[in-house]
Amino acid sequence: MKSTTSRHTTSPITAFGRTLDPALQSWVPSANLPDTDFPIQNLPFGVFKNKQHAASYRCGIAIGDQILDLAALMERNLLTGTTAELRAAVAQDSLNALMALGPEAGRSLRIQLSGILEAGAAHQAAVRDCLVPQAEAQMALPARIGDFSDFYASLDHATNVGKQFRPDNPVLPNFKWLPVAYHGRASSIRPSGHPVYRPNGQKMKAGAARPEFGPSERLDYEAEIGFLVGSGNPLGHAVGIDDAEKHVFGLCILNDWSARDIQSWEYQPLGPFLAKSFMSTLSPWVVTLDALEPFRSGWQRGRQDPPLLEHLSAAWLGERGAIDVRLQVSLQSRKMHEQRMDPMALSTSLLRDSYWTVAQIMAHHTSNGCNLQPGDLLGSGTVSGPSQDTLACLLEQTQGGKHPITLPTGETRLFLEDGDTVIMKAWCEAEGRRRLGFGECRGTIMAAPARI
C-alpha cells in the first residue's frame, strides 16, 4: 500500500492502470461490498448538495454508499498535487469546467482520488470528514447541458420502431451509412427522481376525421446511454474519428420519455418535437471512459456491408470501438409499490450491440464543423437488441400497443399509467474485473396537468 504522497511519484500511465486493478480495495467499507455500484475502480463524478451545504451544489465522486466532497477536500488542502486550474474547476457547482479541461486533467484527478481512497492511504481521518452519505444528498444534473443530440444507433430499435411508423419501409437507406440523429430539448432534462408529468398534446386517432388535444394515451420510456462531452471543438473544426473519444467525458443513463401518439402525428417532416420535449431524465453519476477501460469490446458491425466512408472508419473500432454496458429497465406500478412488490424487470440490453459506436457518433456530429461544448449530451438512442427481453421501450415490448405485458399484480400494460415508476440501471461486469455500476435513472408518472 502506498500513501497519497508517494502516489505522485508514480507515472500517470502506470497509476492509471493501477486504478483499475480489480484487487484494489478502499478504506471506505461500503466500497468493497460485492454488489456496490461504486467500488474504488469506478469513482464517477456528480454534483450534489446536502443539509450541511444547502446553499449551492458541489462536485463529488461516489465511493460505496458515500460521496467524497471535492470542495471540502480542497478546503482541507488534501488535493495539493493538483494544478490550480483543476482545483478551480472542481470548486464549481457543475462539472462543466472540469469537463472542459480534457481527458488528461480528469485522469490525473482520478488517479489522485484513487490514491486518497485506497486501503492504507494516509490522512484517512481528515478525508473521512469530507464524506457525505449518498442517502442524505440531493443530486443535480452533472452539468449545465447546452445542447442535447439524440442518436438512433441500434439497428434492432430502428427496425422495430420503423415497423410501427412505416410498415412498408422500416429501416431507411441512410441508416447503415451514417448515425441518424436529431436535436432534443436541453431545458427539460432533469435528474433521476424528478416527477414526470404526463404531457398533453395533439393526437390523431386511427380513423378519426380530426385530431384531438389531451393527455397522451401512449406514454413510453426509452432506455438509452447518454454521452457527456468533455472538451469541446471550435466551430468549423471537425473531430476526426481517432480523436473523437478524447472529447467524451463519461457516460450516464438517459430515459428519453416519449409520447407515441403525439409523436406519430407531429413527426413528419421535421422529426419528433413535443413528443419528447416535455422531459428527459438523466442519472446523476458520470462514469468516465477511464473507468470503463476494462469493458471495452470489439465493434460487431466492423465487417458488415456496406463498408463505411472514411470519416467513420477506423481499424481499432473492430477491436475496442464498443463498450460493454448492460442496461436494465424495471417497472413498478402504484399497486406493486403499495403491496411492497419489487419492480419487475422488463429488459436487459447491451450497448455493444449498437450499430454505431460513440467515436462514430462524435465524428459524425462534428463532421460538418458543428461545435460541441463541455457538458453537451449525446444520447445513444434506445438500446434494444434482437430478443423480447432486450427491447428497451414499450412500443417494442408490446409491438406497438398490441400485446400487453402482465405485471405480478395481474395488471396489464400497453403503455405507462399514472403512478408507474420506471427504473433504469446500468452496469459493467467481466471475468476477472471488478463489477461497476451507474446508479439509477428513475421517474414516476404523474397525472397530466389540467388544461389551460
Added chain:
Amino acid sequence: MKSTTSRHTTSPITAFGRTLDPALQSWVPSANLPDTDFPIQNLPFGVFKNKQHAASYRCGIAIGDQILDLAALMERNLLTGTTAELRAAVAQDSLNALMALGPEAGRSLRIQLSGILEAGAAHQAAVRDCLVPQAEAQMALPARIGDFSDFYASLDHATNVGKQFRPDNPVLPNFKWLPVAYHGRASSIRPSGHPVYRPNGQKMKAGAARPEFGPSERLDYEAEIGFLVGSGNPLGHAVGIDDAEKHVFGLCILNDWSARDIQSWEYQPLGPFLAKSFMSTLSPWVVTLDALEPFRSGWQRGRQDPPLLEHLSAAWLGERGAIDVRLQVSLQSRKMHEQRMDPMALSTSLLRDSYWTVAQIMAHHTSNGCNLQPGDLLGSGTVSGPSQDTLACLLEQTQGGKHPITLPTGETRLFLEDGDTVIMKAWCEAEGRRRLGFGECRGTIMAAPARI
C-alpha cells in the same frame, strides 16, 4: 417637450403610447433621418463591446447610428427611476436577465429611455457621453441562447419545399392543425457578419450506388424571423394562447443556413440535423413587441378550414395576431463586391403571410409542459409568399436547383458559391407611422475546411 424627470409622473400606459408617436423626435440627429432603422420609436436592445470597453460585452439600445450604453448611463446615475432589479439586469453582459424580468420591466425601461432620448430632454450632455458609434462597436448575440426551436410557419414555403423532397405529397396532413417544428443547434448560432464555412457532409447523388463525403454543393440560406423568449415558464406549466405574447421579448432576423444535399440524405426519419447545425446567423438588435405595436395586423388564416383546436384559437388573432414585418434577401457575389456593385435583391416577403402566428407557436411549444427559458430562440421558418419575388431561399427561387438566377455580372446561381454574401434586412412601414428597421443579418460563404 418634457424633461426626463417629468416623464416619471406620466402613467405607464400613456407613456407607452407616447413612445410610438410618429411625431416624436430625438436630440440624436441621425435618429431623425427618414431612412434610419433606429428612430426613437424603435429602441431595440443589443449587446456590444468597443475599444473603450473591450473587456466584456455591455447592454445597449440602438438610436440612429449610435448605441446608448446602458451600463454607462447607470454609472452616471442617469437611470435612477428604475428598480434595483432592473439596473442589475441591465448591467449584465447579455440580455437574459432583462428578458427574465418580463414585459412590464422592459416596457418601463423603454419608456424611460424614450424620455431620455427625446428632443428637449434634460441631461443631454451627460447622456451624450454614453453614446458609442455603431460603426466602432462589435455586436454579440443578444442573449445566451439555451434552446433553439425552428418552426415551419409558412404554407407557401412548406408547399414549395415539400414538392422538392416529396413530389407526391408536399404538404403533410398535420400542417394545418399544428405549427410543425424541430429543435435546432444552439451552440453554432453566431451574430451577423461571422464567416460561414461551407459544411462537409454525406451526400447521396441521384443515381449513385453509395453516398460520398465532401463539401456541400447545394448550400442555401433561409430567411426567417427569430422570436426571443422573455420570461420563461416552469416545466409542466403550459402557456395559454392569450398569455403567450407576454413571454416574447422581441424579434430578430435569422438566417438558417441549410445544406440541401446533406439534408435530403439525412433527414428521414428524425428531421434535419447536420444540414443545419454547422451555423445559423442572428441579427444583433432585438426589436421589442412594444415597438412593433403599430404594425400589428390581422391574421389572414383565421377563417380558413380546418377550424383550429381550442388551445391554438383566440378571437383576437383575426384582428391583431400577425405582425407586418417585411423581410428582404439580397445577394452579392465576390465579383460583384470587387466591381463595387450593390447586392441584388432576390426576395421581399411578409411575416404576416405566415400560416401560424407567434402566439400560436408559443402556445403550441409549451402545450406539453415544455419549459422555455429567457433568451431561447424560436424561428418562424422560412418566410416565403406565393410569388417568385417572395421566395425566401434558393431551393424555392431555383425550383430545387433547376432554374438558375442570373446576377448583374452575368454569373448564375443555383446555390451559394464561396465568396457570396447574403444580406437580410427587415423593416416595418405603415401609413402615418414612423418606419423602423431591424438592422441586418449578413454572412459570407468561405471555402469548406480541409477534411481531417
